[in-house]
Amino acid sequence: MAISDKQEIEPVTPEIMLAFYRRLYPFKSLFAWLNHEHVPTKLFTNREFAFTLQGDVYLRYNSFSNADELKKQVCSYNPTRFEIGPVYSARPRDRKTVRPAAFSPQLRELVFDIDMTDYDPIRTCCSGADICHRCWAFIAAAVRVLDRAIRDQFGYHHLLWVYSGRRGIHLWVSDREALELTDDQRRALVGWLTVIHGGKEMHKKVNVRAPRTPLPPSIQQAYNMLEPVFRELILEDQDLFASEEGWKALLQLIPDNDIRSRLEEKWEEKARRSSESKWDDFVDEVERDKKPKSNLKNAKEDIIIQYTYPRLDAEVSKRRNHLLKAPFCIHPKTGRVCVPVDPRTIDSFDPEKVPTVQQLLRELDKIAPSATAGEGAAVVEHHSDWERTSLKPYVDMLDKHVMGLMEETRKAKQKMDLSW
């Protein structure tokens, strides 16, 4: 126990998970969020849940009639995590009894996944599964750009951002129209939002315009948000062009051979020059450049975009039947809860401050020793135990989000009634 205050990771045991599901997991809120109203509809009953059991057994096509049934099953399987899939044309658990053609995904939140591993080539502080508050700045920038684009350009309002428990963030869009998008439309939307293209062997990953033309308006908007991020994050904090690998990668993106070799010479000589000075060297060259057919200003903008623009895991968003981990699950490696995140305060969000499951259970033990110690009291259902822990603000956030969804459903129904 002594190691716990040194942020060492405590193992997440099945007992801990079971206590969490029984006493803390907000099943009611989750139900309401998926269902958009109080009475169970197809949005919930035809919804696929997939469980990952202890020992990595994977169970797909579960479905439930209501929140209680879901809770019961979760407590009996005691999975390490569970995922949410689409709403099918029939109940997933009955799928063997219907014709295969009559069982297909119909509705699904529009989902996004941003994972820190896609940022490995452009972060110096950590790599792989690790994340710290410094690299969170990449995620924060991505969230601001995407949140704005989806609201302004696509006109969706019901966005729920959820920390994935370790190194990434998920977005669930629950607007009715977003639920109804076909796979083709989802692919198109992802195409619109994706700017970073090309694999390992492609240096220049931003190709969104013809030479010497301005950025498309939607990307111009993102650029305006990202330009200050580039200075703070890439140049100052990550100091990305300090290492030889870093500045060589930058050189590859400069389209003018003369400038490239001039800078290479200079930087090779003064290897210790900070990223900021190196970037200023480049900017000076751009400003001094008077060649009539030059494309350097654009190259500069493209570089800023390449280093800061959101890197989406596109496959997650393209198809309705992709499964995504449910909010409030526990990340098995870190023990952290996948909590909702407010995009307006994303910059000050610190993944290391997110409560862990062990911490929450300890809080419960401290607050109500009598309730858990007494034999009679322990049997009482603990529906709202989360209210007495630091999980509360996060569940409140989801509930508030759900109220918006329910209001929408109510309005839509009223409209239907009136139209008769």
Place this chain on the structure above:
Amino acid sequence: MENRRGTIRHTKLRAFEEIESSLKYPFCLNFYDKPPIDDITIEEFETAALDRLRVLAEIESCFARNRSFDEMAEVIKTICKSDRCSLWLSTNSASDKDLDKEREKDHIGHFVLRLAFCRSEDLRQRFVKAETTLFKLRYRWDNTEERQQFLNTRDFDWVLASSEEVQELIPSDPPTTYYKVKWTRVPDLVEKRKVILKGGMAYVPAAEQASIVFQAFQTLLEKALEATAKALPRLDEDNRLVPILDNLSKGFQAGVSSEWASKTEGQEGLTADMIDEMAYKHYPACMRNLHMALRRDKHLKHYGRLQYGLFLKILGLSIDEAVAFWRKAFSSIQDDKFNKEYRYNIRHSYGLEGKRANYAAWSCQQILMSNEPGPGDSHGCPYRHFSTDNLQSALLTMYSDYGLTSQDMPEIMNMVKQKHYHVACTRVFEITHSRQGVKKGEGVGAGESVTHPNHYAARSRELTKEEGKEGDGDVVMQG
């Protein structure tokens, strides 16, 4: 379609109106929202369908061969005009033709094929793609005035954006016309960022207006096919039509896309430890790159495993050898993790798990167009997905032992620049097999260009084998 006439706008051309009024099909474009209702003979039924099928199959094959839209237009025009298909639709100005007869055949053929191709998701998708392409081609061939009149007969639900709106969104532009539709109606334009998006509405520049029409055509056809699929089992049908329909869908299925779905013949006994040599001698650049990445990183990401794994399957690697190959290749991964995370996927791609589908190896088309590689990925087509300097050095590393030199690079890079990736790949094949007598323009046999990585590898092995037979027993030198 008779009652369409009522909504057609009056035009200045009196003569035109007169011709038109006498026609059952006033336009050569057709959205096919009404089935033909006249009696037809079983021969008409079959010919109309077969002729149309030929055209659609040709469209598919154009896609498979990576032809540009212009090239495709030429090819399909020739086919449509030929006696074999005779599916050319003349415009109303061609008064010497029996317009109604042409158009009726087109109408019937379309609906017969709907019956044949509504049966599975896969067939539906292919049919929709081919039909939409045919519609696009005809839209392009039609004369502007008749086309506009055709469009006027339908409600596409587009709103002209007010000039204030446009000024606010795109202030610097000289005033252009924009049409406003829900973005979900023009997904292809959204994907290519050819519209302005605001609050869920897409502002479509007038030049892209046709896309709205094509999308409407496609959406309508998709819905209609699904409805047909549901109704088909209840079709009270005598036994004259069903055999014809069965035959038609078989013909389409046997088309281009099922190539390279089974092991290459005569390649028995390929084992895991032969792969390195095979890669060195016979692989196209995409697979060579994957193989090198695998050896370097002792790992490949998901799509890399898929692209390479399916290629190996068709190359003739048995499932046991495949598991052995990947197990050895992922040498830094524990047995436990390998069995849990990778073995299933390998077996799945061999059709031994899950829905047990027989997956074909990816064609160049698939590699180029789908699952574009992201940061950290090694799959894809090097000609398309590498930056030029990386491509040059990669090609030289891969093939300099087989006679590729830096003198060849300008020619190849030029092809890449023009986006003729398969041509570039074919040229590399020709150069690296010139010792075996392959000349420029011969491609992978009979002038064909590379359309599938397995085709490349199979031809390369074939050449080596032939050489072995004719040769004087000299062992091919290599390290």
